[in-house]
Amino acid sequence: MKKFIISILSLLCIAAHAQTVSKLGPTEQQMNDVLCECISKQDLSQINGKQQGTKAITDCMSAHTDLLMKIAEERKVDVNDGEGMRAIGIEIGKNLLTQNCSAFLQLSMRMNQDPDATSMGSTAGTFKRIELKGFNYIVLNEAGKGERSFLWFEQFPGSEKFTGVTTALVGKKINVKWKEAEVYLPQAKGYYKVKIITGVE
The missing domain is CATH 2.40.50 (OB fold (Dihydrolipoamide Acetyltransferase, E2P))
Structure with missing residues (x-):
């Protein structure tokens, strides 16, 4: 399960290239809401670079793996299907942006700050x-x-x-x-x- 979560983390921040807004299903909306709320509770001022940002997202996603599994099940995607899970990861990241989760945008920006090369x-x-x-x-x-x-x-x-x-x-x-x-x-x-x-x- 942890490997599955980590496999889509990097996709969340590049998902912003897909800007089409679509209506979310109940499970997707629930996932969007709980992730945004969880990220919003993080002390983003203390996050600098991908390592710290990845940990913040990992902690939030690990707390809601049941919703991830439900989304995969609804889409009939096997968790071992790399491409299928990649698509889900991109969709989750896109939804966080198109649904105006400002905390996710701020976290994405901080993940791109390398504290050793600023x-x-x-x-x-x-x-x-x-x-x-x-x-x-x-x-x-x-x-x-x-x-x-x-x-x-x-x-x-x-x-x-x-x-x-x-x-x-x-x-x-x-x-x-x-x-x-x-x-x-x-x-x-x-x-x-x-x-x-x-x-x-």
Whole structure:
């Protein structure tokens, strides 16, 4: 059983490439709800990289193997059928995304952060605006390079300055500290390297 669970874990985070929304059956909806609830209860701020993310998903799925087996039975898929179980894994991941499980999206992003290979840096420029593209982005103008966007994914030192009206900040010099990670962007329907804000001075 554990081997079966592990075999579909990696598929959950690549399943986002399939974006067709379809009505879920009762068992699929139940699976979606319990997994999303379980992931939501995890302390996602402590998860960095695939190893920790995999453990979080494994723990959630292990608690609901009865539903996994029921889905396989309803689809007449043998648990030893690799391709059949792959399809179920992709479907589970797709459902978590299309049903707007924000905790799963956050976990997917954190699973793509390698704590041993994270690129970090800072960029100075003048503040232009906050841009909403699924998530908030802080956009600044870097001298000689034009506009640069930085993903506001988690709380960071200085974030309180940008939670309200930001018109007074336009044109002000700021320094954005960031870490680079490859994440899935729903609107772009693909994985892209982005700079996630870790602080603003």
